[in-house]
Amino acid sequence: MKTVVITGASSGIGLETARLLARLGYNVLGIGRSEANCNKAKELILSENTNAKVEYFLADLMQQREVNRVSEKINAYLNERCNGELHALINNAGCVRSWYMTTYEGYEQQFALNHLAGFLLTYKLLPALKKAQGRVIMTGSDSHKGIKVHWNDVMLRHRYNPLTAYKQSKLCNLLFAKGLNDRFALDGIRAYVVDPGLVNTDIGNKDTGFLVNLIWKIRKKHGVSPDVPAKTYAYLCEVKDVPDGLYFYLCKEKNYSKEVTKENADRLFELSERLCDIQYGKVGMT
Amino acid sequence: MNVMITGAAGGLGRAMANECASRGYNLFLTDINEDGLTCLKQGLERQFGVTVTTMACDLTNTESVDKMLDVIDKHGIRFDMLLNVAGMDYEGEFMGHEREKLVKIVLLNNAATLRITHAIIKRRRPGKKFTIVFVSSLASMFPMPLKATYAASKRFLLDFATSLRQELKRQDVNVLTLCPGGMVTTPGAINGIKAQGFWGDATTNPLEGVVRNTIDRALSGKRLYVPGMLNRILSFLGKIIPSTWVAKVIYWRWKEVSHNGSAS
Numbered sequence: 001m002k003t004v005v006i007t008g009a010s011s012g013i014g015l016e017t018a019r020l021l022a023r024l025g026y027n028v029l030g031i032g033r034s035e036a037n038c039n040k041a042k043e044l045i046l047s048e049n050t051n052a053k054v055e056y057f058l059a060d061l062m063q064q065r066e067v068n069r070v071s072e073k074i075n076a077y078l079n080e081r082c083n084g085e086l087h088a089l090i091n092n093a094g095c096v097r098s099w100y101m102t103t104y105e106g107y108e109q110q111f112a113l114n115h116l117a118g119f120l121l122t123y124k125l126l127p128a129l130k131k132a133q134g135r136v137i138m139t140g141s142d143s144h145k146g147i148k149v150h151w152n153d154v155m156l157r158h159r160y161n162p163l164t165a166y167k168q169s170k171l172c173n174l175l176f177a178k179g180l181n182d183r184f185a186l187d188g189i190r191a192y193v194v195d196p197g198l199v200n201t202d203i204g205n206k207d208t209g210f211l212v213n214l215i216w217k218i219r220k221k222h223g224v225s226p227d228v229p230a231k232t233y234a235y236l237c238e239v240k241d242v243p244d245g246l247y248f249y250l251c252k253e254k255n256y257s258k259e260v261t262k263e264n265a266d267r268l269f270e271l272s273e274r275l276c277d278i279q280y281g282k283v284g285m286t
Numbered sequence: 287m288n289v290m291i292t293g294a295a296g297g298l299g300r301a302m303a304n305e306c307a308s309r310g311y312n313l314f315l316t317d318i319n320e321d322g323l324t325c326l327k328q329g330l331e332r333q334f335g336v337t338v339t340t341m342a343c344d345l346t347n348t349e350s351v352d353k354m355l356d357v358i359d360k361h362g363i364r365f366d367m368l369l370n371v372a373g374m375d376y377e378g379e380f381m382g383h384e385r386e387k388l389v390k391i392v393l394l395n396n397a398a399t400l401r402i403t404h405a406i407i408k409r410r411r412p413g414k415k416f417t418i419v420f421v422s423s424l425a426s427m428f429p430m431p432l433k434a435t436y437a438a439s440k441r442f443l444l445d446f447a448t449s450l451r452q453e454l455k456r457q458d459v460n461v462l463t464l465c466p467g468g469m470v471t472t473p474g475a476i477n478g479i480k481a482q483g484f485w486g487d488a489t490t491n492p493l494e495g496v497v498r499n500t501i502d503r504a505l506s507g508k509r510l511y512v513p514g515m516l517n518r519i520l521s522f523l524g525k526i527i528p529s530t531w532v533a534k535v536i537y538w539r540w541k542e543v544s545h546n547g548s549a550s
Binding site: 102103 | 295297300301303304305308321322325326328329330332333470471473476479480482483484486487490492493494495498
């Protein structure tokens with residue numbers, strides 16, 4: 001049985017992907033923030049198939065100490081019951097913030113959750129991913145186009161704008177996926193980014209202000225149901241011949257921003273390693 | 287430049303620390319939340335490579351403050367700037383709270399701020415300019431029913447700072463008072479803003495801009511900083527409209543907001 005870890009798995013795209021993969025026979029390990037939502041999600045999945053393998057872990061992944069804590073638990077679980085193998089990690093958890101807000105480390109929250117959390121969690125689960133020649137899938141967005149990384153101010157302390165922060169964090173998802181492939185493709189690991197399209201979820205209504213709330217309430221009505229993008233995640237988990245592409249929409253490759261270069265990917269990798277105080281090159285050496 | 291920040295692990299304190307660290311200042315951070323300080327120290331050092339010293343301290347406790355001062359003196363740390371950020375509030379009716387909780391607001395916002403200010407001015411770097419920032423609030427401009435203790439404690443800081451500024455003017459010290467409107471410093475703050483609908487967004491000051499301007503203005507010798515045009519208008523109105531009227535309006539407005547349910 002294949003094991004998959006999904007972050008932000010208690011609602012929206014993460015929940016639908018968890019449901020679909022559970023139906024396809026995966027052992028699903030979900031991560032969520034709210035205990036109530038996680039319990040509900042688990043019940044829902046079990047109600048569709050009493051034999052489904054599903055487990056939820058609680059963590060607020062925006063905070064690095066929480067990533068460290070939950071990854072230890074998951075690694076212990078994988079070693080105990082899954083032969084230390086992880087077939088897919090879906091870094092899906094994301095947020096929108098109307099205002100500049102920081103984590104305990106003082107990092108801007110969209111950058112911290114949408115990018116750094118996945119960067120750190122992937123690092124922590126890398127040995128298990130290597131063992132299973134697993135895949136790492138990020139939830140991206142077409143909004144990553146038409147923006148550059150603000151290298152001199154990635155936390156956007158100057159003129160913070162919710163959309164800029166979101167777009168940049170989604171560009172980082174692509175750069176991270178490229179950086180992973182450049183480094184670990186030879187180990188059998190492949191990283192992808194899914195463009196879910198416009199999806200009817202609550203991302204813009206959680207902890208946002210009046211304006212973002214209003215815009216998203218109107219906008220999400222035109223979105224598809226989250227079970228549509230879920231199929232693309234399942235495709236990328238299931239497909240036998242590993243596709244070469246990086247960015248997928250409706251199970252097909254798609255063009256991405258010209259900003260996704262090796263130079264930028266390396267630069268982000270180096271910066272993220274510093275901000276998480278880790279070195280990917282030294283995995284397994286501690 | 288050595289900067290002491292109190293309440294550094296909270297939302298505003300972290301933003302101040304980020305701003306100062308981005309300017310290359312060395313930081314001495316204190317807060318009652320030790321874990322928060324540890325995380326922030328890591329984050330600042332990784333981002334900016336500055337020297338960050340942290341020490342958990344309950345500023346309302348004399349012994350705790352003395353212990354911190356001993357450490358400061360032992361290492362001979364001397365300061366160029368003090369940012370008094372530590373403060374607290376329990377919103378709601380005066381009689382709806384436990385007695386000692388209310389007293390604690392004044393103990394921290396006022397008594398502790400005086401304690402640390404006195405101690406750090408004594409430990410200013412000799413022969414150099416010294417800068418002090420008091421974090422007051424837009425609430426200091428009016429009597430505020432349902433935030434009565436908090437608003438009065440912030441008024442104390444505003445008046446105190448103005449007087450202290452005059453006393454220390456000739457000693458190359460500048461004192462600035464920051465009087466912000468709402469800022470999104472905690473997850474709970476978002477609910478309060480949401481409950482106010484459009485006005486919540488309109489009176490909310492962007493944290494990152496406020497901290498940058500605060501440091502700029504404090505260093506260039508300004509006395510008062512009220513961020514945002516709307517807030518400046520409100521503070522002006524607070525001066526010309528009779529305070530009993532203001533109290534009435536504010537009472538009804540906040541009553542409604544907290545009635546909307548999500549205001550914390």
